[in-house]
Amino acid sequence: MRTVYLDNNATTRVADEVLEEMIPCLRDVFGNPSSMHHKGAEAGEPLNLARRRVAALLGAQPEEILFTSCGTESDSTAINAALTAHPDRKHIITTMVEHPAVLSYCEYLEKKGYRVTFVPVDKKGCLDLKALYAAVSEETAIVSIMWANNETGTIFPVEEIAKKVKSLGAAVFHTDAVQAVGKIDIDMADSAIDMLSLSGHKLHAPKGVGALYIRKGTKFAPFLMGGHQEKGRRAGTENHSSIVALGRACELAAEKMEEENTRVKALRDRLEKGLLETIPNSFVNGDLDNRLPNTCSISFEYVEGEAILLMMNEFGICASSGSACTSGSLEPSHVLRAMGVPFTAAHGTIRFSLSIDNTDEDIDTVLECLPGIINTLRQMSPFWAEAMAAKA
Amino acid sequence: MRTVYLDNNATTRVADEVLEEMIPCLRDVFGNPSSMHHKGAEAGEPLNLARRRVAALLGAQPEEILFTSCGTESDSTAINAALTAHPDRKHIITTMVEHPAVLSYCEYLEKKGYRVTFVPVDKKGCLDLKALYAAVSEETAIVSIMWANNETGTIFPVEEIAKKVKSLGAAVFHTDAVQAVGKIDIDMADSAIDMLSLSGHKLHAPKGVGALYIRKGTKFAPFLMGGHQEKGRRAGTENHSSIVALGRACELAAEKMEEENTRVKALRDRLEKGLLETIPNSFVNGDLDNRLPNTCSISFEYVEGEAILLMMNEFGICASSGSACTSGSLEPSHVLRAMGVPFTAAHGTIRFSLSIDNTDEDIDTVLECLPGIINTLRQMSPFWAEAMAAKA
Amino acid sequence: MWDYTEKVREHFLNPRNVGVIENASGVGEVGSLSCGDALKLTIRVGENDIIEDAKFQTFGCASAIASSSALTEMVKGLTLDEAAKITNDDIAEFLGGLPKEKIHCSVMGRDGLERAIADYRGEVVKESQGNVVCECFGVTDLEIERAVKEDG
Numbered sequence A, B: 001m002r003t004v005y006l007d008n009n010a011t012t013r014v015a016d017e018v019l020e021e022m023i024p025c026l027r028d029v030f031g032n033p034s035s036m037h038h039k040g041a042e043a044g045e046p047l048n049l050a051r052r053r054v055a056a057l058l059g060a061q062p063e064e065i066l067f068t069s070c071g072t073e074s075d076s077t078a079i080n081a082a083l084t085a086h087p088d089r090k091h092i093i094t095t096m097v098e099h100p101a102v103l104s105y106c107e108y109l110e111k112k113g114y115r116v117t118f119v120p121v122d123k124k125g126c127l128d129l130k131a132l133y134a135a136v137s138e139e140t141a142i143v144s145i146m147w148a149n150n151e152t153g154t155i156f157p158v159e160e161i162a163k164k165v166k167s168l169g170a171a172v173f174h175t176d177a178v179q180a181v182g183k184i185d186i187d188m189a190d191s192a193i194d195m196l197s198l199s200g201h202k203l204h205a206p207k208g209v210g211a212l213y214i215r216k217g218t219k220f221a222p223f224l225m226g227g228h229q230e231k232g233r234r235a236g237t238e239n240h241s242s243i244v245a246l247g248r249a250c251e252l253a254a255e256k257m258e259e260e261n262t263r264v265k266a267l268r269d270r271l272e273k274g275l276l277e278t279i280p281n282s283f284v285n286g287d288l289d290n291r292l293p294n295t296c297s298i299s300f301e302y303v304e305g306e307a308i309l310l311m312m313n314e315f316g317i318c319a320s321s322g323s324a325c326t327s328g329s330l331e332p333s334h335v336l337r338a339m340g341v342p343f344t345a346a347h348g349t350i351r352f353s354l355s356i357d358n359t360d361e362d363i364d365t366v367l368e369c370l371p372g373i374i375n376t377l378r379q380m381s382p383f384w385a386e387a388m389a390a391k392a
Numbered sequence C: 001m002w003d004y005t006e007k008v009r010e011h012f013l014n015p016r017n018v019g020v021i022e023n024a025s026g027v028g029e030v031g032s033l034s035c036g037d038a039l040k041l042t043i044r045v046g047e048n049d050i051i052e053d054a055k056f057q058t059f060g061c062a063s064a065i066a067s068s069s070a071l072t073e074m075v076k077g078l079t080l081d082e083a084a085k086i087t088n089d090d091i092a093e094f095l096g097g098l099p100k101e102k103i104h105c106s107v108m109g110r111d112g113l114e115r116a117i118a119d120y121r122g123e124v125v126k127e128s129q130g131n132v133v134c135e136c137f138g139v140t141d142l143e144i145e146r147a148v149k150e151d152g
C-alpha cells in the first residue's frame, strides 16, 4: 500500500540532499571539532558552513546561531537565559496555545515562584493582543510567543508584538518558530525579536538537532553547562552530522519556499475544500487569513479522532489528532480547548500537514477515503443519530 | 598520508555496522514514534530494541534507560534530578578531576547556594577516600564520581564508594561512566549505583546522543520539560536514528569488550613502553593498576603539548593534550593540576587513546616519529638546555 | 502508538452488532460527548432471562468501539445473571488484551451492560465511591485504579 504522509508538522522525512551531505560526516569526517589535529580541523569547516546556512535562512549573522539538541531545548534555553540575565524580573508572558515545550516549562516556573501570564485566544485562535499588552510591565523578563501554531497553523504577528512589548518594558522577546521556519519568510536582520527557536526535523533535517537564534548583544546564560563548545553557550560535543544536515536543510528550505507557498498551499486548499464539500458537519479551525501554507485542522462532529486516524491508517494515510506530543492523552488538545472548539467537534479534529513531498495523488486518496470513514463512524455514534433526529 | 587516530577518548569513528542500521532510520523509517499511524509505529520498534540493547550492556532493565542528547545532558539531568528529589539536602560531593560536564555544573550550583565538596586525588590520580567518606552526611543529596577519568584512564572504585556513601547517609550516587562504558565490564543488576551517564560518540555511535541509567525506584525529575516523550522524563522528539545507532553500538561493544581488554590493551602497553624507553624525562600519569585498557597519558618534560600535537599531526597522528574539552585553553588541565604533576611536565602531556580500529602499524608510526619530535622541540626549549646543564 | 492486538483491530474495523434494537428490553447509556467516550447499549431479553440480541452505538476511540463490539458478542446467549458477571477484564481478555492507557474503554463497556440490565430489571444503579473523573459514565478513580491493577 502507498503511504500518504500528511503529518509533516509532527516530523518530516530527511531530504535526500540532506542525507547525502550528512553521511560523510558520520563515516569519515568523524573528528571532534575541538581537537588539535587534522581530523578535528576537517570537522570544523562543515560546522561553520552549517552555521552560515542556518543564519542565511533567518537573515541572521552566523555568530547569532547556537546549535541545540532539539526545539524543546532551544525553548528552555531561551527562557532560562532571559530569566538568568534579568534576575530582578519575575514575570513571564506566554500564550495558552504554545507547544508543551514552552507551556510545561512555564508551568514549572510558575510553581517555582514566577508570575506567568498565559494570554488567551479567540475562536479563530487569534491572540488577545489587548490582554497581552496590558500584562507587560517593567517586571516582565520575557515574552515568549510562538510564530505559528503547530495544530492549526495560525500565524501570530510576532514582529509587531515584539516591537510593542519591548516598548512597553519587557526585557526579552522570544518566539518558538519551530513550525514557521522553512514555511514562511523570516528576516531577523530588521526585527525586534531577540531569540528564536527552530528544530531540524520539521524541515527535512533529522530529529535531535535544533538551533536558537540569539540576537547579538542579547544577554545570555547557558542551559547546558560543561565544556567550551559553542563559545561556552552550550556544552556537550556537537551533534556534528546532524548540524551539517540542518545547514543543508535550511539551504533547501530557502530554495523551496516558493513551492511551499504555491504548490503545497494549493494542495492543502484542495484537500480542505474537498473535505468540507463532501462531509457534512465539518469545519476548519484557525485563522484562515493568517495560516501556514501546509496546515489544515479540520473537525468532524460526533466522531472521535483516534478512530478516524486508525481507519485512515488502513488506507496508508498518516495524519494526527491534536499534536503528536499530546496524543498520549485522552483529552482534546489544549489548543482546541483554548479556542473554545465545542466538545461535539474537538474530539473529532484531525490535523493534515503537508510538505513538498506531497502530490495530487495524495490528496485524491484522502478525498476518496475520508467521507466513507467519517460516515461509518457516525453510523456507530449515538450522538450522530441524536443530532440527525433533532434536525428532522 | 595515513591517518593514525589515537584520540578515541575525544570521539570515535561511527562503526560500519552502526551506520548500516542507522541509515534506514534517516531515509525511510522517519515517523515520529509518538504518532498514531504506521509511520509512527514502524519507528517505535527500533527504539524499543535500542533501549533493550543499551540496557543489556549495562546489566539493566530497559525501563531504566533514558535517552538524552549527550553525556553532558545525562550528567546535568542526574544531578538536577537528585537535587529536585531531595530539596531539603543542600550538599553535593564530587571530585576535583571530573569532566567539565559535572565540574562546571557543580561550580554553578555552588554559586547558587549549594555546598559542594570537591574530593582531591593523590599523585597517581587516586581518590582520597578518607576525605570523601568524611564529607558525607544526611545533608548530602548526591555523590557524583566518574567511573573512569577521560585524561588518564584512572578507574575509580565506584561500586565500593556507592555502597559506602549510601550507608553513610548520602541520598543518591551517580557516576559519569562516559569513558568506562564499552571499555570495562559494567553490571547494574547487583550494584548500589543509582544513576549512570554514558555518551554514544565514545563507543562508535554518533555524536549527539547519550543515555542515563536510572535505577528503578530512584526519584526523578526531568531536566528538559515539555512533551511526554520518554514517559515524561525527557521532552523533545527522540533523536531516533542516533538512538538506534547507540543501541547497535552497545551490542557491538559487548562483543568487542574482550578484544578491547586484550589486543587493544597490548597495543597501548607496547606504545607506552616504547615511548618511555626511547624518550628520556618522560613518565606515565595515572593509576597504572586501575586504568582503562585504551588510555595512555604521558608527560614529556620541558616541551609544550600543542607543539607536540601539531608536529605529530604532520605525520598523520591524532592525539590530544589534556581533554579536547579544555584544549581551547592554555592552562595545563585541571586533572593534571589536581594530581600535582609538576609544571615542567604538565604542559607537555599527551593523551593517546586507542580503540579496536587501531593496529600495530599505528603504534609503529608513533614510535618512529615521536622521539624525533620531542627531541626537536627540546633542542628549541631553554628549559631543556638548563636542565641538561644542571645535570652535567 | 498504542499496541492494539489483531483482535482489537479486527473488531474495530468490522464491528459486530452496530445499531439500536427497536423496543429494546433494556437500554444502558454511559459517557458523554464532553469526555470523549460514550456508549449506548440495547439488549433484547427473551425467555429464561436469556439475552437474545444486543446492539451498540459508540462514540470513542478504537478500543472503545472494539470493546463494545466484543461485549455484544459475549453477552448474546447468556442469561442476565451470567452476563452481569462479565468484568472489564473479561472484555479485555476477549480482545487479547488492551493497552494500559485504554483500560477505561472496557470499563465503559461493563458499565453500559450493568445499566442495561438494571434498566430491564427496573433497578437504580448505585453510584460508586471515590472521585468521579468522568461524571458522564461514572467511572471513578478507584475503578480505574482497580482496573489498571487487575490488568497488571
Ligand SMILES: Cc1ncc(COP(=O)(O)O)c(C=O)c1O
Pocket: A235, A236, A237, A238, B009, B010, B069, B070, B071, B072, B073, B099, B101, B146, B148, B149, B150, B176, B177, B178, B179, B199, B200, B201, B208, B210, B325
Ligand atoms: C568523562 C566524560 N564525561 C562527559 C563527557 C561529555 O560527553 P558529551 O560530549 O557527549 O556531552 C565526556 C566527553 O567529552 C567525558 O569524557
Ligand SMILES: Cc1ncc(COP(=O)(O)O)c(C=O)c1O
Pocket: A009, A010, A069, A070, A071, A072, A073, A099, A101, A146, A148, A149, A150, A176, A177, A178, A179, A199, A200, A201, A208, A210, A325, B235, B236, B237, B238
Ligand atoms: C511549535 C513547536 N515547538 C516546539 C516543538 C518541539 O520540537 P522538538 O521535538 O524538536 O523538541 C515542536 C514539535 O514537536 C513544535 O511544533
Ligand code: FES
Pocket: B330
Ligand atoms: S605562547 Fe602560544 S599559547 Fe602560549
Ligand code: FES
Pocket: A330, C036, C037, C060, C061, C062, C063, C064, C102, C104, C105
Ligand atoms: S473510549 Fe476514550 S480512549 Fe477509549
